[in-house]
Amino acid sequence: MKIIDAHSHIDHITHNFQEDVVGTICCATKESEWGVLVELMKHDKNIYGAFGVHPWFVDSVVDDFDKRLEDLLKTNSKYMVGEIGLDKYKPNMEKQIEVFQKQFDVAIRLKRTMFLHCVGAWDKILHILKQYKQSELPIIVMHDFNANDEIIEKLLQYKNIFFSVGKNALYDRFRRIDKISNDRILVETDGDKNIVLKNLVNKISKNESDIYNNTLKVLNNGQVA
């Protein structure tokens, strides 16, 4: 088995300690982590970096953070955008939307894959997606995906959206992902030490090599590597 963790963080480089894991997509969640991630990547070519401000940390943003994000992304064409998004259970939704939209626009301008966190805000995310032509959108990965069939159907209309399955799949409240075809599924730890990716792949009964190839596609902006 060969797996790439589709979503983790700088304190949890999954391939260093999990069997069968050969790479880790690592999301920086605030500007103070961006440089740390750049350093980590210098020493480990199996770390794939995404840079952004997480909706939980919008209070950390300083003026022109989006400009600095864009400048950083321009230094390396492999850099991606994340973790960004919206979370209904965290304060300051207006600010969250503003910070999210700015980063979303950077990802679109530079055509970089982005990793989205969405909790209870599918209406808002779908509304934002509608403002763009499908051909304008880069690859979008919905992280720790969990939504109802109606949302899944709407998202599936976007050919470049992928669904990353993580800790939600371990809970009973997880909704079924049968509707999502094998060519759109990824797996992730989200930095959670209790998630063993090998077991997660078995649990969701999706083909392991499909999942691996999907991750390569995401890393190559939709191109088969």
Ligand SMILES: [Zn+2]
């Ligand atoms: Zn995360």
